[in-house]
Amino acid sequence: MLDTVVTVLTTGLTNGALYALATIGLSLVWGSMGMFNMAHGAMLALGGYLTFTVCTQLGLPLPVAVIAAVAGGALFGVLLYLVVVQRLLARSTEHFETSVMIATAGISIALEEALLVAFGGQPLKQPFTVSGNLHLGQSVVPLLDLADVVIALIVMGLTYWFLSGTKMGRAIRATAQNRDAAVLMGVPVQRIFLQALAISGALAGICGVLMSSVTQLTPWxxxxxxxxxxxxxxxxxxGNLPGAIAASFCLAIIEAAVEFLAGARWGFPALLFIVIAILIWRPAGLFGRSQIRRL
Amino acid sequence: MHDIASLSLSDVWAGYDGPDILKGISLEVQPGRIVTVVGPNGHGKSTLLKAISGLIRVRRGDITLSGRSVLPLSPHRIAATGVVHVPQGDLLFPNMSVYENLLMGAYGERDAKQTAQRLDEVYALLPRLAERHRQIASSLSGGERRMAGIGRGLMAGGRILMLDEPSLGLAPLVIEQIYDVIGKLRAQGRTILLVEENPARVADLCDDMHLLDDGHIVWSGPPHELMGRDELLAAYLGG
Amino acid sequence: MVNFIKDRSSRWTLPADAWIGLLVIIIAVAVPFVIQSRYLLGEVILALIWAGVASQWNLLFGYAGVFSLAPMAFFAFGAYATAMLSYYLGWSVWLSIPAGAIVSIPFSLIIGLACLRLEGVYVALLTFAVAQMMYLLIVTDTGCFQQIGGSCVQFTGGATGFSDFGDFGMRPLLHQYWMIGNYAVVCCGAFLTMLVSWIVIRSPMGLAFRAIRDNPGYAMARGVNRFRTHLLVFGISAFFIGLLGGLYAVHFQAIGPTVFSLSQLLFVIASVVVGGVGSFWGPLLGAVVLTGADEFLSDFGEYRSLGLGLIITAFVVFLPRGLVGEIVHLFALWRRKRQSHV
Structure with a gap:
C-alpha cells in the first residue's frame, strides 16, 4: 500500500513539476498578450535536441548544453515574435487569438519536421541524466526524478523572483493585467510581448531538457x-500562474493515480473529463475571474 | 522643483473609428496652472485626454509640448515625455499591491533614488496609500483606488498631470478628499489638465476653464465668469 | 444590420455562385476524360474529400465562428463506424457509410454539449484534446476482440486499423475503369456536402451565425441562442464530415489511427486558410491547390509536412484573405478603378 502511494506520488510530483514548468511558459504568453502558442510543444523538443547536439554530438560539457537549450528557446521565441506574432498583432485584435493559434500550429509542424529531417525519428538518449535510486523503505525513487523536480522548482523560483522582483517582470505583469494602463505608464508593450515570448521560449528550453530526460527524445x-x-x-x-502550478501538481497526481489503478491509457481521458466538468461548473477556470487575467 | 512645460493644442480633430468627436479644439496649458475642461457627458472630454496621450489618432491639427509636436510619438513615448494621463476609472493593475502600482507609475524613471524620493512625496500627500501599501489594488475602496491612480500618476514625476474625472462615481465626502488633494497639488505649483463634468465643483480650484460642447470649445475664461452664462445653460440643457 | 450588408460573403450574388458551380461541375465531369492516369485520378479523389471536409470546417469556423479542432475526429468516427459495421456485421458499404454518418451526429452532440458552452480558443483546445484522446485510446487498445487466424483483432482495430471490409463494387462493374466509378461516388458525396454548406450559409441559420459572430449581444436579444445554434451546426457538419470519412475509408479500403495526425488536421485547416476563411469557394480552391502543392512537394519527400506548416503560417501572416479573398479584393479594386476612369 505504502509502495503504491510512494510510486504514485513520485510519478505525480515529477510530472507535476514538469507540467508546471510547461504551463508557466504557456500561461505567461497567454496572460500578457492573449496568445495560445501551439508551437510550445515543438519548442520543448527544440530544447531537448539542442542539449543533445551540444553535449552528445559536439562533446561540450552538459551545463553548456543546457544553457544552449535555454538560449535557443529564447531565440526561437524572439523569432516567433518578429516573424509571426508582431504582424498578426498589428493587423487586428479581434481575430488575433484564432489566427495566432493557426499560425503557430503551422510553425509547430514545420519545426517538428525540421527536427525529424535533422535527427531522424528514432528516439535518442537525452545526455542530461542522473543514475541511482533513493530507497524509501520498500519503495524506490529514481534520483533522476528527484533532480528534475529540484531543478524545476529552482526555475519556478527564479521565474517568480523575476516576475515580482524585477522591473521587467513587473512590467510584464502590468501589461497582462491592464494593457492600456501599462501604455499610459510609458511601458512599450511591443517590447514586453517580445520579452514574454523570449522568456517563455527559455522556459520551454529547460523544460524540454528535463522532460526528455524522463521520457525519450523524439521530434513529437x-x-x-x-x-x-x-x-x-x-x-x-x-494566465493565472500560481493557480496553474497548483493545478499542474494536482492533475499530475490524479493522472498518476488513474494510470496506476486503471492502466496508462486512461490517464489522459481522466484528465479531460475533470477539465470538462470543471469548465462546465466554472467557465473561467478554478481561480480565474472572467475577463481578468492574472499573472 | 518640477520640470516646467506648456502643452498646447491647435485645431485638433480626432475620433474613434467613426465620425470626429473633437472638432477643432485649441487650448493652452501654461506651466503651473490648473486648467479645467468641463462639459456634459459624451461631448468628448475623455476623448480629448486620449488624443493628447496618443491613445487615439489625431486626424488634423497639432499637439505640442514645449513647442515640440507629440503627434509622431507612440503612446508610451508620449508618457515618457512627461504627459501623465490618469484615466477615468483608475485602470489600476488589479492584482498588484498599491506599492507595485506606484512603482509602475515610475516605470520611465531610471534613478532608484528619484523613485524612492517620489514615493515618499506621494505617501506624504496621500497617507492613506502608505497605510495600504501592501494591499492588492482590487481590494481597495473606490476613493482609495482613485487616490492610488493619482499617486501612480504623480510617481511618473511628469511635467503635466491629466486627470480624467477623478470624482466620478464617488461619495460626496470622498470627492471632497480628492479635491483637497488637487488643491494641495496646486499649492505645490503643479501643472494640471483636469476634466470634470460639474463646473461649480472645481470653480475654486482652477485658473482657467474651458467649456466643451459637442466637440467644440464654446467658452473659455476664468472659472467664476462661466457661472450663469448662456453657453453653460445651452451646453448642459440645450442638448 | 449594417454588418450583414458589408459582409464579404453576400457580395456574391446567386447568379455568380451558380455560374461558378456550373463551371465546377463541367470540370468535374471532364476530369475522368482528361486524366488517364489512375494515380492522378486518385489524387483528385483525395482533393475532393478534403475539399468537402474543409467546406464543412469553413462553415463551422468561417461562418458560425466555432473554432473546432475536432473535424478529423468526426472524419475518423464516420470512417471507423463504416469500417466496423462492414467488418463485424458484414453490412454492405452502401449501408454502412450512411449509417456511419448518422451515428456521427449523436457523437458530435455529446462532444458539443461538453465543449461548446465555452468560446473561442477554449473550444479549440477542448476539441483538440478530445481528438487526441480518441487517438490515444485507439492506438493503446490491445485487448483481443476477435481471433482471426493466428492474429488478434482489437475492437477498435488498434494501431493497425481495419482493411478489406468491402468496396464500392466498381471492379466487376467497370473493370479497368473502376477508379472512375470511385471518383463519381466521391464526387457526389463532396458536392452534396458543399451544396448543404451553401444552403446552410444562405438559410436563416446562416444569418443567425453572422448575427452571433458580429454582435452577440444583439443576437441574444433577438432570441438567437448561441449554444443551440452552434450545437446544431456542429451536428450538421459532423454528419457530412462523417460521410466523407466513410467514403474515404471505403475508397482506400483501409482506415487507421493516422487520420488523427496533426498534419492531417492542418491540411484541412490549411485548405480553408489558403482558399479563404469565410468564402464559400475558398475550401475547394484551397484543397485543390494544396493537393497540387503536396504532389509537387512529395518529390522532396521528407520536407513535405515542413512545407505544409510553412504554407499555413505564411498565409495567416501575409495573405489572411486567402486566395479567393485576394481575387475578390483585386477584382473589386479593378472595378473601382475602371469606374473612376469612366
Whole structure:
C-alpha cells in the first residue's frame, strides 16, 4: 500500500513539476498578450535536441548544453515574435487569438519536421541524466526524478523572483493585467510581448531538457505534455500562474493515480473529463475571474 | 522643483473609428496652472485626454509640448515625455499591491533614488496609500483606488498631470478628499489638465476653464465668469 | 444590420455562385476524360474529400465562428463506424457509410454539449484534446476482440486499423475503369456536402451565425441562442464530415489511427486558410491547390509536412484573405478603378 502511494506520488510530483514548468511558459504568453502558442510543444523538443547536439554530438560539457537549450528557446521565441506574432498583432485584435493559434500550429509542424529531417525519428538518449535510486523503505525513487523536480522548482523560483522582483517582470505583469494602463505608464508593450515570448521560449528550453530526460527524445515528444499543460492552464484559469502550478501538481497526481489503478491509457481521458466538468461548473477556470487575467 | 512645460493644442480633430468627436479644439496649458475642461457627458472630454496621450489618432491639427509636436510619438513615448494621463476609472493593475502600482507609475524613471524620493512625496500627500501599501489594488475602496491612480500618476514625476474625472462615481465626502488633494497639488505649483463634468465643483480650484460642447470649445475664461452664462445653460440643457 | 450588408460573403450574388458551380461541375465531369492516369485520378479523389471536409470546417469556423479542432475526429468516427459495421456485421458499404454518418451526429452532440458552452480558443483546445484522446485510446487498445487466424483483432482495430471490409463494387462493374466509378461516388458525396454548406450559409441559420459572430449581444436579444445554434451546426457538419470519412475509408479500403495526425488536421485547416476563411469557394480552391502543392512537394519527400506548416503560417501572416479573398479584393479594386476612369 505504502509502495503504491510512494510510486504514485513520485510519478505525480515529477510530472507535476514538469507540467508546471510547461504551463508557466504557456500561461505567461497567454496572460500578457492573449496568445495560445501551439508551437510550445515543438519548442520543448527544440530544447531537448539542442542539449543533445551540444553535449552528445559536439562533446561540450552538459551545463553548456543546457544553457544552449535555454538560449535557443529564447531565440526561437524572439523569432516567433518578429516573424509571426508582431504582424498578426498589428493587423487586428479581434481575430488575433484564432489566427495566432493557426499560425503557430503551422510553425509547430514545420519545426517538428525540421527536427525529424535533422535527427531522424528514432528516439535518442537525452545526455542530461542522473543514475541511482533513493530507497524509501520498500519503495524506490529514481534520483533522476528527484533532480528534475529540484531543478524545476529552482526555475519556478527564479521565474517568480523575476516576475515580482524585477522591473521587467513587473512590467510584464502590468501589461497582462491592464494593457492600456501599462501604455499610459510609458511601458512599450511591443517590447514586453517580445520579452514574454523570449522568456517563455527559455522556459520551454529547460523544460524540454528535463522532460526528455524522463521520457525519450523524439521530434513529437512535446506534443503530449503541451496539450496537458494547456489543460492545466485552462483548469486554473488562463494566465493565472500560481493557480496553474497548483493545478499542474494536482492533475499530475490524479493522472498518476488513474494510470496506476486503471492502466496508462486512461490517464489522459481522466484528465479531460475533470477539465470538462470543471469548465462546465466554472467557465473561467478554478481561480480565474472572467475577463481578468492574472499573472 | 518640477520640470516646467506648456502643452498646447491647435485645431485638433480626432475620433474613434467613426465620425470626429473633437472638432477643432485649441487650448493652452501654461506651466503651473490648473486648467479645467468641463462639459456634459459624451461631448468628448475623455476623448480629448486620449488624443493628447496618443491613445487615439489625431486626424488634423497639432499637439505640442514645449513647442515640440507629440503627434509622431507612440503612446508610451508620449508618457515618457512627461504627459501623465490618469484615466477615468483608475485602470489600476488589479492584482498588484498599491506599492507595485506606484512603482509602475515610475516605470520611465531610471534613478532608484528619484523613485524612492517620489514615493515618499506621494505617501506624504496621500497617507492613506502608505497605510495600504501592501494591499492588492482590487481590494481597495473606490476613493482609495482613485487616490492610488493619482499617486501612480504623480510617481511618473511628469511635467503635466491629466486627470480624467477623478470624482466620478464617488461619495460626496470622498470627492471632497480628492479635491483637497488637487488643491494641495496646486499649492505645490503643479501643472494640471483636469476634466470634470460639474463646473461649480472645481470653480475654486482652477485658473482657467474651458467649456466643451459637442466637440467644440464654446467658452473659455476664468472659472467664476462661466457661472450663469448662456453657453453653460445651452451646453448642459440645450442638448 | 449594417454588418450583414458589408459582409464579404453576400457580395456574391446567386447568379455568380451558380455560374461558378456550373463551371465546377463541367470540370468535374471532364476530369475522368482528361486524366488517364489512375494515380492522378486518385489524387483528385483525395482533393475532393478534403475539399468537402474543409467546406464543412469553413462553415463551422468561417461562418458560425466555432473554432473546432475536432473535424478529423468526426472524419475518423464516420470512417471507423463504416469500417466496423462492414467488418463485424458484414453490412454492405452502401449501408454502412450512411449509417456511419448518422451515428456521427449523436457523437458530435455529446462532444458539443461538453465543449461548446465555452468560446473561442477554449473550444479549440477542448476539441483538440478530445481528438487526441480518441487517438490515444485507439492506438493503446490491445485487448483481443476477435481471433482471426493466428492474429488478434482489437475492437477498435488498434494501431493497425481495419482493411478489406468491402468496396464500392466498381471492379466487376467497370473493370479497368473502376477508379472512375470511385471518383463519381466521391464526387457526389463532396458536392452534396458543399451544396448543404451553401444552403446552410444562405438559410436563416446562416444569418443567425453572422448575427452571433458580429454582435452577440444583439443576437441574444433577438432570441438567437448561441449554444443551440452552434450545437446544431456542429451536428450538421459532423454528419457530412462523417460521410466523407466513410467514403474515404471505403475508397482506400483501409482506415487507421493516422487520420488523427496533426498534419492531417492542418491540411484541412490549411485548405480553408489558403482558399479563404469565410468564402464559400475558398475550401475547394484551397484543397485543390494544396493537393497540387503536396504532389509537387512529395518529390522532396521528407520536407513535405515542413512545407505544409510553412504554407499555413505564411498565409495567416501575409495573405489572411486567402486566395479567393485576394481575387475578390483585386477584382473589386479593378472595378473601382475602371469606374473612376469612366
Amino acid at each position: 515528444f512535446g506534443d503530449d505534455p503541451m496539450l496537458k499543460a494547456f489543460i492545466m492552464c485552462v483548469v486554473a484559469g488562463l
